[in-house]
Amino acid sequence: MTDRPIDLVALDIAGTSVDEGGAVYHALRSAVESHTGVPVPDDHFDRWKGAGKREAIAALLGATANDTTEIDAVERDFTARLLDAYRAVPPTPIPGIVDTFALLREQGIKVVLQTGYSRTITGPLIDQVGWRVGREIDAVITSDSVRASRPAPYLIFHAMEEAAVTDVAKVLVAGDTPNDLRAGANAGVRFIAGVLTGAYVANTLRREPHTHILTSAAAIPEALGLGKPARRT
Template sequence: MIRLAALDMAGTTVDEGGAVYRALADAAGAALGHPIAPDVLSRWMGMGKREAVAGLLAGTPIDPEPVFADFGARLAAAYDATPPTALAGVEDAIAALRASGVRVALTTGFGRDVAEGILDRLGWTVGETVDALVTVDDVSAGRPAPYLIFRAMEATGVLTPAEVAVAGDTVNDLRAGRNAGAAIVAGVLSGSQDAVTLGREPHTHLLASVADLPDVVSASSRTAATASPRA
């Protein structure tokens, strides 16, 4: 029985037009003096943004803190110019999950200030729209470590990964779900990585959107309810 859906933000529940990765690539590229290759950038998708900046600068003498600050300023400007919105069908999906008794937590590689700013722009509130918000500031390591998911479980009172569904749009989202031992590890095709890229990673489902997740959770719960107990 699924009791928690742990959902990524950018590209999974929130449409921000890929601004986060443009800001990340532009900030790191400006510091390095050359563009960031797409295949290099993709390795850091879904991870904590401070970790991503440090990773992109690894092997250089460049201090990552000013670059991280530049990333934050670029992202804020992008969001001011084009505010993030909820992806189509996501608000209904979250409402349907919660109405069925499934708690919903947003998990993100953003810091809390950025994540809460996005929620403010969307008009979403913790306790009304979703049950919890867990950011990379709340854990010792971001994805692919499972700690965002574990913290979401703690925040919502869910005791076992067998009761957790994870959904995200990057390889690192899937790795985090697998590392957490989640019952459902779903890649969604609404964000930064395509079906071929996500399909190479172990997963339970590939979905067009989080809008499809309530049906998956419902089917999983029906299967659990009717399964015969083992001797």
Template sequence: MIELAVFDMAGTTIEEHGAVYEALRHAVESTGVPVDDADLQTWMGTDKREAIAALVRIGGGTPDADLVERQYEAFRAYLVKRYAEVPPTPIAHADTALEALRARGIKVALTTGFSDDVALPLLASLGWSTGEGGTLDAVVTSDEVPRGRPAPYMIHRAMEKTGVVDVRKVLVAGDTVVDLEAGTNAGAGVVVGVLTGQLSREQLELHPHTYVLAGVADVPGLPETVS
């Protein structure tokens, strides 16, 4: 049986109405370089500083450390503005799915390409928290690990935080290719793609996975989550 379910945030458990895509595009294009839609999608779900550096380089720019930090601040400011205009909400039935898993004794962690200064206020706005009486068992942000997705480190860090030692008893779910790659690289027993992001079933199924589901609401129906 699964002991830990690790979920991505934006596009997987949280509906943020495409704000991350908009903010990342804005942060890169405001340097004067173009952003191709396919490249933008490739870098979704990764550490946002890494994404900005990569997309600026792909567009023909030179992403030195000062530029990356400046554009990360532009990304963060744009995102805060968009979230104020259109507040994020839980993806349909995501909160009840997480509750159902925890009621079965399965620990739940969220991982994200956001750093603490973006992720934690976002979770607070939804009333999601860790600790005694919280709605989650752990949250892992990009600034806690040496590299973000597709590296496996955020998943392994979630295991450390929740005391789970067997990666075969971990389920990983996300809406991007790098979510699937991170789960595969971590050795997770179950790797799930969900269709609540920007990618189609056909696009997700091109990459290693165990299941592709309509959304996280379907995760408690998987046989691996039932004792």
């Protein structure tokens, strides 16, 4: 298909491609508050949803980049809490997303997952949902592979690099948080889709840069006129 509108879909993982019940935010908040003994105000916490988790920890602690010992300790605690949560209640693919991956890849569109998680969390998570690079997806980009996570554009640029896509006008970014959408805007991509399967409602996401607000990332092919994914066994 030579006239496809995009060459790459760069998708967030938790809340966008995978349903993990919000375990990430419970683990993050509890790790920080257990360390400081002080509740994190909701408005401050919400600003860091969708961001790289190490950056979020540093901000929530009020720590500087030099406070690596404190940040490291809380990051280890957060990682352990989240992996425990995922073992107790395994995450599952968003309904229809695997069919969407298949349709996109059949039409020559690369599917790259990009996340605020580290590789330590992302590897087991992807294994739990049964996805493999080269089969369901084309690549996975984690926050510890870039200098700054969302809302910086580097996760998206790295996804483009992995997919050998050079034109931001041929990229769609999708995510469930304001920081996902801001990263898409900062990258200058053509399509930015907010999805309603995660942390925020439509009215909140509509205040951010976007071209689409979708009930789910599984609706991306229809939104772009690529057809409806067939249900596969």
